[in-house]
Amino acid sequence: MGVPDISTDLYRTVLDAAGAAPGWLQGFAVFFTEAGVVLLGLLMVAGWWQTRRGSARAMGLSLLTSAAVVAAYATSEVAKLIIEQERPCSAVPGAVPIASCPELGDWSFPSNHSTIAGAAAMAVFVCRRGALGAVALVLGALVAFSRVVVGVHYPHDVAAGFFLGLLVVGVASALGVHRVTLLVQRFRPHPLLGPGVARPTVADSAPDTDGEVTTVLSAVPAADTAPTRPLPPAPHWPPESLDDQRGQG
Template sequence: MESNTPVDTSDLYRDITGFAHDTPAWLQTVAEVWTEAGLLLFGVLFVAAWWRARRGDPRALAISVLAPLGTALAYVVSELSKSVVDEERPCRAVAGAAASLVECPPVGDWSFPSNHSTIAGAAAVALVLAWRSLAWLTLPMAVLMAFSRVFVGVHYPHDVAVGLLLGALVAFLAVRVGTRPGARVVAAMRGSSTGVVRWFAGPGDAAVRGDAGGAHLPAPPQPGAYQGERTR
């Protein structure tokens, strides 16, 4: 038996890895780079979302901070799941499949679910909750990262499908449950006497409204000024 999971996607794995070997060398290189570099891009987006939310209300900042925390929690859940299932990597287990484009992970580094796909699914959903207009970018990124894990030959298709769903679910629940208490923490941080804490929490939307509302307005005239001019 080639997989310890109830679903056997060995045939689809053979098809995808065979297709991968028929693609141009440059595309194989892109897939090899993307399967790791995509994680770094998600990290950059987390930082951008936090920086953007610093000038928003406490709830917005709480969600932006919970996004990477929820992703980290999803990774932990994925790792715990691996220790329960103990599924061998397809690059060792599937007979007749094309060789993996990258080195097959060592024995004991189990296959189900895919950690990369779990992180990608979690990051994509968490970033959408923090910055909704990023959906057009983060969701395709997650799917492409999951596919790349099969393309380079280190995961079954069911590994990455479950990883995406697991990550998305854990991150969504973590952000939703933590938003309200997180917003209270952010409000307290913005009133802190510690400069670093206030900097991390940002000025908030009240400061933005204050700057925008009074920056270019002329000072009101002093009472009686016009009367004094008329009596001269």
């Protein structure tokens, strides 16, 4: 696969800027390119833990997106083995990366880091939405860009990997959420799936020892209570036959 000239030029520009940065900033970039992926993974784990007491759909999305992240990584790894694009830190003359350049055979396109970052960020966005989901997407994009900053990927490597991760998780979530939700409903409660949403309670009234009415919460939902039947009328006593006998006596 040929490398676009614009990608090589952008790589040189970013790498020159990274090489001119202070040492502490270079060290942070090398740390962040790995730690950012770990942080996204922790956000996914935290989301799964919270959905253990959530709805079956929320738990289903958490499990489905986790599996989709693995599928996205596997897809990028297969693509790398087929395309076999050399790393820029080895192919571009005069390139001096601030991170260690991988050995020959650890191919460049697409970026596995960027694929995982994009997939994990999309997983958090799908499951959590709101501000946290938006932050996850920004964090994933920064992790992808950091692979260019440290000098181990071309810009088109990280762009392809990032959008691959977004696409795989997004499509899997849209197509598989219904079936996975049904599976979660079937296998709850389970240590990994959690007890689910707490069932609603109904208020019963019972007299206490002082004769006052006290509200007691019952764990049985109102919909599950068996319907009550009217009591049969009390039998007349004494029977009419005895009354007649007495009257006759």
